[in-house]
Amino acid sequence: MHFPTSLRNPQRPQPFYPAPLVCASMKYQLLEHTADLLIRASGSTLEECFANAAYAMFDLVVDASAVRQVEERRIEVEPGDKEELLFEMLSELLYIHDVEGMVFSGFEIAFVDGGLRCLAKGEKLDIGRHLPRTEIKAVTYHMLRVDQEEPSVTVLFDI
Numbered sequence: 001m002h003f004p005t006s007l008r009n010p011q012r013p014q015p016f017y018p019a020p021l022v023c024a025s026m027k028y029q030l031l032e033h034t035a036d037l038l039i040r041a042s043g044s045t046l047e048e049c050f051a052n053a054a055y056a057m058f059d060l061v062v063d064a065s066a067v068r069q070v071e072e073r074r075i076e077v078e079p080g081d082k083e084e085l086l087f088e089m090l091s092e093l094l095y096i097h098d099v100e101g102m103v104f105s106g107f108e109i110a111f112v113d114g115g116l117r118c119l120a121k122g123e124k125l126d127i128g129r130h131l132p133r134t135e136i137k138a139v140t141y142h143m144l145r146v147d148q149e150e151p152s153v154t155v156l157f158d159i
Helices: 046-061 082-100
Strands: 021-023 028-031 037-042 071-077 102-112 115-124 138-147 152-158
Touching (some): 046 138, 082 102
Antiparallel strands (some): 028 037
């Protein structure tokens, strides 16, 4: 979804994110990057890391804490390595945002038979309640990392 300049937050130049910035109750950190948005999401499980990366993406687009969980979208990703699963899941969520105008704040992730299932919960974008922050153009493979030991994931979003 593309936001006209007039709808962006006039209080914050686009993009302005100090780094590292811990956001949304420690779900993710915004790391320093010269041109795009780089996040690291951690959790107690890899599923939680994936959910927190999805939350981070939408929290960069709007204040995800203001998004009500009233509609659901199910996403299934074909088997692949963990980096592919993360990339495909985030890309599909961004596609749903662009096409349907949905924003999400709740995510249930399950790894099933080498693939991934995601239940995303949110609502239609309402400019009156969801102040636009940043337009994310794409999820990138550049710097994409899934650390199963820690666990954490690192994702670079093209703005």
